[in-house]
Amino acid sequence: MADNKRDYYEVLGVQKSAADDEIKKAYRKLAKQYHPDLNPGDKTAEAKFKEVNEAYEVLSDKDKRARYDQFGFAGVDPNFGGGAGGNPYAGGAGGFDFTDIFDSFFGGGFGGSARRANPNAPRRGTDVEANVVVSFEEAAKGCKKNVTYHQIETCPDCSGSGAQKGTSPKSCPNCGGSGQVRINQRTPFGVVQSVGTCDRCGGRGKIIDTPCKTCDGKGKLRRQKTIEITIPAGIDDDQILNVGGKGNAGSNGGPNGDLHVYVSVRPHAIFKRRGNDVWCEMPITFTQAALGADVTVPTLDGKVSYHVHEGTQPGDVFKLKGKGIQSLNGRGRGDQYVQVTVEVPKNLSKKQREILAEFEQNADEKNYQKRKSFFSKLKDLFED
Ligand SMILES: [Zn+2]
C-alpha cells in the first residue's frame, strides 16, 4: 500500500518536526492551489487535492500523526488494524485497535500517576474542516453553497452503542466499568499499587457480545456528507465560517464538534477589494479626459453612468458612494473607487494627425499647467 504513496510530510512540504500551525498553513496553501473549483477538469490537480487532504487528515490529528511517525502508513490505514477486523469492544475476541496500542504507550496507562478519564463520560466530537470557493460577487453579496466533507456520525443502527439491535453493551466484569485496573506489586519496600488499562475491555469499561454489523461495533461511521451553508455578504478570502454541531459525533451522548469552512474568494477580472471598498481601473480616451464625458462604469450592482469632468488627469480617482461591499456585520456598505487611466491614441490617420497638429499649434501654457510648473523648476535649477 505504501509503494506509490508519497510521505505525508513531503506532500505538505514541511519538516517532520513542523509545528501544528506550520502544517495547517502549508495545507491551506496547497488545498487552495489544487482545489477542484479552481482547477475545473484538471485530473492532476484533483489527485493532488486528494493527496493533500489525506496527508492533512493524518498530520493534523495528534494521535494519527504520532501513529504515522511510528508505524508509517500502516499506523493510519483504515484497512489495517483498526478497520475491518478490529472491533475494539469485542473483549478478547481478536479485536485489535491501534488506538489501544497507542494509548498504552502514550496515554499514561502504565504510569500509575496519570489518571485516565472515565471512559463512559460524555465527550464532545472533534471539529472537521471543509473548503468552499466563492466568486467575488458571491462574497460581496452573500450566497448559499453546498459543502461536502467527511463526518464521523453516530451509527443509526445501534445508536452509537456498538451492540447489535436488541442487545446492549455490558459493563466490563474485569474492571467494573471503569476501564482501569489496580495492580498490586510486592516489592522489597512493601506493596506498590499502580493503575493500568483494563486489557479485557481495552479501557472502555464495556464489553459487547454481539457487535453491530453496520459499524462493526464501533458505534460510529465515517460518511461523506453534503450540507448547504449560508455564506454571509461581506465574507473575505481566507476567512473561516464556523457551523456549530456539524462536526464529528461525540461519544456517550456528548455533543457534536463543529464544522470549520475555509472560504476562498476567486479573484475578479476587474474589481479588487480593500476592506469593504471596491477598487477598479477605468480606461478613458484622451479626448474624454480633456473634454469631459459620460462614461459607463461597472459596479457590483451592474453598470452605472458617471460624468468624468473636463480636464480629468491620469490617476484621478472618483468615488461611487455605497457601491462597495456589504459589511460583514450587516452595518453599511463600502464605496467603489474608480481610478482613471488615459489612453493615448495610436495608429492615427492622416486626417487625425492634421487635426492634432493644428490643435498643438493652438495650444498654450494655460492648457498644460503641470508642464509649465515642471519647466519653470528646471529653469531655476540651471540658472542659479
Ligand atoms: Zn452500529
Ligand SMILES: [Zn+2]
Ligand atoms: Zn474492563
